[in-house]
Amino acid sequence: MRKIILTLMFWLTLSLSASANLQQQIDEAEPGATIEVTGEHSGNFLITKPLTLIGKDATLRATGMKPALTIDNTQDVIIDNFKVIANQRGIVVKDVDNARIVNIAASDMLIGIQLHRSKNIELAYNSIEGTDAHYAKKGNGLALFQSEDLHVHHNQITKVQDGIYIEEIQGIHVHDNTVTNSRYGTHFMYSDAGLVENNTYERNVTGLMVMMVDGFTARYNTSRYHNEMNGSGVLFYDVKNATLAHNTISENRLGLVLQKCDTVRIEDNEFLVNQTALEATRVDDVSLVMNNTFIGNILTARSDKEGVTLYANYYDDYNGIDADGDRYGDTPYTAYSSFGQWMVRQPAYQYFVASPSVELLTVLDQQTPVAQHMLVDDKPQMIKNEAHMMGINYAQALLGGLLLMSTLIVWRKGSKR
Amino acid sequence: MKKYLLAAFAIVILAGCGDKNYEPRALNEETDVCQICQMTVVHQDFAGQIIEKNGDYEVFDDIGCLVEKLERDQQSEKDVGAAYIKDANTGEWINVFEATYLYDKEFWTPMNYGVLVFEDVTEAEAYRSKSGYGKLMNFEDLQGFKWGIHQ
Numbered sequence: 226m227r228k229i230i231l232t233l234m235f236w237l238t239l240s241l242s243a244s245a246n247l248q249q250q251i252d253e254a255e256p257g258a259t260i261e262v263t264g265e266h267s268g269n270f271l272i273t274k275p276l277t278l279i280g281k282d283a284t285l286r287a288t289g290m291k292p293a294l295t296i297d298n299t300q301d302v303i304i305d306n307f308k309v310i311a312n313q314r315g316i317v318v319k320d321v322d323n324a325r326i327v328n329i330a331a332s333d334m335l336i337g338i339q340l341h342r343s344k345n346i347e348l349a350y351n352s353i354e355g356t357d358a359h360y361a362k363k364g365n366g367l368a369l370f371q372s373e374d375l376h377v378h379h380n381q382i383t384k385v386q387d388g389i390y391i392e393e394i395q396g397i398h399v400h401d402n403t404v405t406n407s408r409y410g411t412h413f414m415y416s417d418a419g420l421v422e423n424n425t426y427e428r429n430v431t432g433l434m435v436m437m438v439d440g441f442t443a444r445y446n447t448s449r450y451h452n453e454m455n456g457s458g459v460l461f462y463d464v465k466n467a468t469l470a471h472n473t474i475s476e477n478r479l480g481l482v483l484q485k486c487d488t489v490r491i492e493d494n495e496f497l498v499n500q501t502a503l504e505a506t507r508v509d510d511v512s513l514v515m516n517n518t519f520i521g522n523i524l525t526a527r528s529d530k531e532g533v534t535l536y537a538n539y540y541d542d543y544n545g546i547d548a549d550g551d552r553y554g555d556t557p558y559t560a561y562s563s564f565g566q567w568m569v570r571q572p573a574y575q576y577f578v579a580s581p582s583v584e585l586l587t588v589l590d591q592q593t594p595v596a597q598h599m600l601v602d603d604k605p606q607m608i609k610n611e612a613h614m615m616g617i618n619y620a621q622a623l624l625g626g627l628l629l630m631s632t633l634i635v636w637r638k639g640s641k642r
Numbered sequence: 643m644k645k646y647l648l649a650a651f652a653i654v655i656l657a658g659c660g661d662k663n664y665e666p667r668a669l670n671e672e673t674d675v676c677q678i679c680q681m682t683v684v685h686q687d688f689a690g691q692i693i694e695k696n697g698d699y700e701v702f703d704d705i706g707c708l709v710e711k712l713e714r715d716q717q718s719e720k721d722v723g724a725a726y727i728k729d730a731n732t733g734e735w736i737n738v739f740e741a742t743y744l745y746d747k748e749f750w751t752p753m754n755y756g757v758l759v760f761e762d763v764t765e766a767e768a769y770r771s772k773s774g775y776g777k778l779m780n781f782e783d784l785q786g787f788k789w790g791i792h793q
Contacts, residue, residue: 359684360681361684361685361752368791370791390791392790392791393790408681414789414790414791415788415790430680430681431680434679437789454673454675454682455675455676455680455681455682456680457680460680462678462679462710462714463710463714482680484678484714485714506714507714507715571698573673
């Protein structure tokens with residue numbers, strides 16, 4: 226028994242001494258110094274001066290409910306290459322000007338990195354993995370509040386509530402991040418001048434959620450596989466002066482949802498194989514859905530009675546012709562579907578999508594005058610995105626060829642007998 | 643006499659056709675999705691619902707989403723059949739427009755908006771005394787309220 230107690234005391238003392246050493250090193254370092262950290266350090270470390278911490282196979286383990294590392298009221302801080310373990314929050318940054326937090330690996334915690342009232346902050350190449358609990362019981366991967374000029378890129382985030390939560394931020398560039406299996410991939414609230422590009426969102430409830438925002442651009446992102454009963458690729462709620470361009474939105478229950486939006490431009494995006502590509506509610510008539518590609522969607526668009534302006538998009542289910550050769554159909558494309566409109570009111574109706582009665586209803590819609598003023602594109606494109614139209618999946622082609630050859634061989638052998 | 647009987651019958655029938663009964667319905671967390679944030683209504687203790695005058699039910703996972711929906715559609719009490727939210731104390735459906743609200747960023751709600759709902763001021767005061775913090779509000783105070791996590 227005495228041996229066990231002595232061993233425990235030895236490890237406890239060693240651990241305390243290691244953490245004391247790191248905090249002591251931080252406290253004793255000259256402002257602007259660089260500290261190389263190795264091994265595991267337990268405690269709740271605090272930086273209040275310009276400093277660079279470089280990890281070499283290093284781990285910061287939080288004790289209790291406090292963060293493993295807090296950077297408070299300072300400037301010019303770099304934290305690079307640490308594994309962080311914490312019960313609640315991994316790293317907290319408060320009132321800091323100019324910091325880089327990169328190459329952090331955090332897992333099984335509530336919030337990976339939390340930022341308050343700071344400016345000129347770079348969060349990059351971090352890897353954050355939450356738990357398998359319900360979204361409501363989890364925190365955000367990166368939680369960013371009341372800050373300005375942020376650069377968030379190349380982070381890998383999974384199994385959290387919101388991958389990147391952004392509230393009251395002025396000026397943020399979010400790019401090349403991947404967020405999967407979370408509630409919202411990136412969630413904007415009351416944040417202006419946001420630029421979101423080249424990110425990948427997969428298997429979340431909603432890939433990109435933008436709420437109460439004025440001035441926003443999202444481009445070249447991919448949002449796909451959000452096909453739970455409440456899933457959507459991109460959702461804009463109360464958004465003004467925004468552009469969504471060159472994104473690929475595929476295999477979602479709802480591709481793009483627009484609610485209460487003013488002056489938004491949805492252009493040059495690809496909507497592929499979504500259950501419903503576009504849903505619009507309370508969208509002003511200045512907003513425009515233009516030059517997009519709609520391929521393989523069960524329902525192209527649905528809306529409230531105010532509709533949304535569709536112009537010069539490509540629709541794979543357009544049946545018109547281009548007799549004058551101007552690359553646009555000679556008759557308008559009607560996206561209106563009675564059933565789609567009903568689904569706006571009763572989302573549970575989605576379970577009847579593609580049933581024979583719904584298909585019949587949709588055909589009838591095309592031939593009735595009810596639809597003539599709503600969800601109509603007067604200038605549908607005839608040819609668009611040849612890469613999709615003409616593309617060959619070589620693996621599938623090879624497999625098909627092999628199957629065909631096998632069938633022929635079996636057939637020939639059978640016929641010889 | 644026949645005339646009076648016919649008139650009485652007509653009055654009864656017409657009265658029956660008149661008032662709609664906007665009762666809250668039970669929620670199903672497997673199929674009910676919040677109109678605004680698209681989350682399923684897993685935490686029913688915080689759920690809300692609006693019954694439109696045409697009888698449509700709309701479901702919300704958080705009072706913030708319900709208020710946003712009213713703002714989105716520019717609706718006031720007279721424009722909807724009824725609007726209900728769960729009482730944070732009793733779990734009963736209560737009238738959104740007459741409820742008392744208690745806000746603090748520390749209060750947990752499904753969208754982390756931090757606004758709890760109570761049937762009356764007494765209930766809300768009691769909760770505030772117990773928790774030690776919270777700002778009392780009424781429905782009018784929620785107009786223009788900045789929903790967010792507010793860290």
